[in-house]
Amino acid sequence: MTAVQVVRSEWTKIRSVASTVWTLSLAVVVTVALGMLISALSSNEFDDMSRRDRLSFDPTFISFAGMSLGQLAMIVFGVLVVSNEYSTGMIRTSLAAVPQRGTFLFSKIAVATVLALAVGLVTSFVAFFLGQAMLGSHRASIGDAHVLRAVIGGGVYMTLIAVFSMGVAAMLRSPMLSLGILMPFFFLISNILGNVDATKKIGQYLPDQAGSRIMQVVTPLDDDTPYGPWGGLGIMALWVIAALLGGYVLLKRRDA
Amino acid sequence: MIEAVGLTKRYGDKTAVYNLSFQVRPGAVTGFLGPNGSGKSTTMRMILGLDNPTAGQVTIGGYPYPRLPNAPRQVGALLDAKAVHGGRSARNHLLCLAQLSGIPARRVDEVLGVVGLQDVARKRSKGFSLGMGQRLGIAAALLGDPQVLLFDEPVNGLDPEGILWVRNLMKALAAEGRTVFVSSHLMSEMALTADHLIVIGRGQLLADMSIKDFISANSADFARVRTPDGEPQLREKLTSALTEAGGHVLPEQDGALRITGLPLPRISDIAHEADVRLWELSPHQASLEEAYMRMTQGAVDYRSTIDQKEGLMQPLPPGAQPPMPVPGQGQPDWYAPPPPQQGGQPFAMPQGQGPYGGAGQPQPGPYGAPSAPGADGSNPYAQPAPAAPQAPQQPPAPADLTKPEDAR
Numbered sequence: 001m002t003a004v005q006v007v008r009s010e011w012t013k014i015r016s017v018a019s020t021v022w023t024l025s026l027a028v029v030v031t032v033a034l035g036m037l038i039s040a041l042s043s044n045e046f047d048d049m050s051r052r053d054r055l056s057f058d059p060t061f062i063s064f065a066g067m068s069l070g071q072l073a074m075i076v077f078g079v080l081v082v083s084n085e086y087s088t089g090m091i092r093t094s095l096a097a098v099p100q101r102g103t104f105l106f107s108k109i110a111v112a113t114v115l116a117l118a119v120g121l122v123t124s125f126v127a128f129f130l131g132q133a134m135l136g137s138h139r140a141s142i143g144d145a146h147v148l149r150a151v152i153g154g155g156v157y158m159t160l161i162a163v164f165s166m167g168v169a170a171m172l173r174s175p176m177l178s179l180g181i182l183m184p185f186f187f188l189i190s191n192i193l194g195n196v197d198a199t200k201k202i203g204q205y206l207p208d209q210a211g212s213r214i215m216q217v218v219t220p221l222d223d224d225t226p227y228g229p230w231g232g233l234g235i236m237a238l239w240v241i242a243a244l245l246g247g248y249v250l251l252k253r254r255d256a
Numbered sequence: 257m258i259e260a261v262g263l264t265k266r267y268g269d270k271t272a273v274y275n276l277s278f279q280v281r282p283g284a285v286t287g288f289l290g291p292n293g294s295g296k297s298t299t300m301r302m303i304l305g306l307d308n309p310t311a312g313q314v315t316i317g318g319y320p321y322p323r324l325p326n327a328p329r330q331v332g333a334l335l336d337a338k339a340v341h342g343g344r345s346a347r348n349h350l351l352c353l354a355q356l357s358g359i360p361a362r363r364v365d366e367v368l369g370v371v372g373l374q375d376v377a378r379k380r381s382k383g384f385s386l387g388m389g390q391r392l393g394i395a396a397a398l399l400g401d402p403q404v405l406l407f408d409e410p411v412n413g414l415d416p417e418g419i420l421w422v423r424n425l426m427k428a429l430a431a432e433g434r435t436v437f438v439s440s441h442l443m444s445e446m447a448l449t450a451d452h453l454i455v456i457g458r459g460q461l462l463a464d465m466s467i468k469d470f471i472s473a474n475s476a477d478f479a480r481v482r483t484p485d486g487e488p489q490l491r492e493k494l495t496s497a498l499t500e501a502g503g504h505v506l507p508e509q510d511g512a513l514r515i516t517g518l519p520l521p522r523i524s525d526i527a528h529e530a531d532v533r534l535w536e537l538s539p540h541q542a543s544l545e546e547a548y549m550r551m552t553q554g555a556v557d558y559r560s561t562i563d564q565k566e567g568l569m570q571p572l573p574p575g576a577q578p579p580m581p582v583p584g585q586g587q588p589d590w591y592a593p594p595p596p597q598q599g600g601q602p603f604a605m606p607q608g609q610g611p612y613g614g615a616g617q618p619q620p621g622p623y624g625a626p627s628a629p630g631a632d633g634s635n636p637y638a639q640p641a642p643a644a645p646q647a648p649q650q651p652p653a654p655a656d657l658t659k660p661e662d663a664r
Contacts, residue, residue, distance in 0.1 A: 001358075009355035016348035017341055089339030093396065096304045096333055097356040099322035255307035 031070030063131020167243025386413025
């Protein structure tokens with residue numbers, strides 16, 4: 001009963017602020033546009049590629065190249081959904097209305113997650129089809145083996161990134177602090193850790209590195225990752241659960 | 257009914273609220289007074305279950321807030337008028353609160369009308385003035401038609417019309433049998449609104465009494481006497497004669513004397529016997545604001561001092577004397593009368609005046625002598641004098657006003 005009320009209220013909250021529309025449409029536009037650009041460039045370069053590179057050419061994954069930037073908009077969406085409560089002080093009014101803090105937090109996150117999933121799936125399918133259109137003769141088809149899994153996985157990946165951000169924001173409360181940690185982490189640190197040989201072993205267990213495996217259809221030749229696409233998504237889901245639990249425990253214990 | 261028992265809240269080694277016990281009864285407006293940082297808002301948050309008390313407990317209708325059945329329909333609160341998302345319209349803000357509490361949407365339009373915001377209901381609250389924000393916060397508190405209402409500084413930023421409206425609203429809500437708990441740092445405002453007063457300082461209870469009792473206990477009357485200017489020996493003569501007769505004499509800044517403990521005719525007789533001419537002999541009444549400031553003097557956390565403006569001054573050439581400040585200037589409480597238990601009650605309360613209006617009104621001096629600044633209680637909207645610097649002649653604060661740490 002309370003959960004239904006919170007869900008209804010959170011839906012009103014989420015649709016009545018401009019930041020929702022801005023961050024989510026930015027996520028769509030950036031992911032699709034950058035994916036198209038990189039797909040077009042890759043298509044032109046295909047003939048100059050080495051044999052090795054041609055063998056591991058993954059048209060599906062290339063059309064999702066825009067996600068490395070688009071996910072940042074998803075992070076902002078996730079952070080703002082939760083930390084807006086704290087930065088405005090609404091959290092006190094909300095928790096006075098719903099003293100069951102767990103119900104409040106998880107209903108709030110559920111609403112934002114459903115919205116993020118809808119936007120993520122749309123982004124993923126649009127990015128795939130427009131990206132493939134740019135790839136011309138090197139394109140993959142949605143009916144090819146594992147491609148549908150990768151495309152749906154792309155939407156799930158974007159959603160999980162947003163939910164992870166919500167958990168982190170619930171722990172940190174401040175939007176500036178949350179964004180200041182999450183943005184450089186996903187944009188820089190994770191990439192560096194994942195590409196430098198010395199840290200690769202650790203880097204591959206970071207949420208975005210592990211989760212993005214779901215979008216790969218062709219495995220790279222020298223691939224030695226100890227998990228498959230689903231395993232990777234599972235690792236990412238564990239990160240998300242940990243962030244949510246941390247947020248819940250802190251909200252439960254802390255003075256609002 | 258709100259009931260706090262031994263409520264204590266510590267943040268690290270700072271004690272925000274210490275051993276606070278009080279009851280807020282239905283059918284009356286209970287004012288919650290205290291200087292800035294005295295723990296009013298912390299107490300309110302603990303009542304609403306937002307902050308967990310370190311010790312003690314507070315209940316509403318016998319339940320701790322989190323276990324109160326249907327809490328948002330039982331209790332409405334205005335904690336912070338700025339706690340709204342600026343990008344959301346007033347109506348949407350109230351709508352999400354209504355949905356959170358399972359209140360139908362048509363109630364939102366109703367309360368918007370009650371607080372007079374219906375014309376800006378669809379405007380973003382970012383552009384709202386502080387007063388409009390207060391109205392929106394009050395609307396949120398009224399949404400569930402609750403029996404218990406908490407307002408934290410509801411008149412901040414309101415115009416006189418708004419203040420009057422809030423005052424009447426509080427009284428009307430209480431008259432309907434609801435429990436109304438209003439915090440403020442404006443004694444003058446509370447004197448007009450509240451039926452009962454709870455005063456705290458440094459997180460401890462300083463007073464818990466009806467406003468009538470507070471007024472009669474704290475509004476000390478005094479006489480102002482002025483001897484001819486330029487004849488200081490007359491003034492000294494009168495001072496010693498009055499002190500001898502058991503009066504309490506306090507020199508005022510402009511050369512007048514403030515006398516407590518002697519009735520007016522007696523002062524006149526003593527002056528006549530001492531062969532001192534009087535230019536002025538007038539009855540006065542200290543305002544509630546003064547009484548409140550005297551009560552909380554020892555418990556003020558943030559004390560303003562006189563701005564010496566030394567940082568702006570040219571370094572003085574060697575040997576030059578800096579200008580001397582006028583003694584007493586900028587010290588709003590230098591005129592404060594001693595507590596009534598020392599000075600006694602020389603004058604009866606003026607008869608025929610309401611208990612609310614009467615006490616705050618100063619008697620104007622017969623010769624247009626200005627009443628002491630700040631003693632003027634006729635303007636309830638005025639900000640209280642800023643937390644005053646301690647005047648050197650100030651009697652030390654009573655022991656129960658000291659820091660909470662001392663009480664342990």
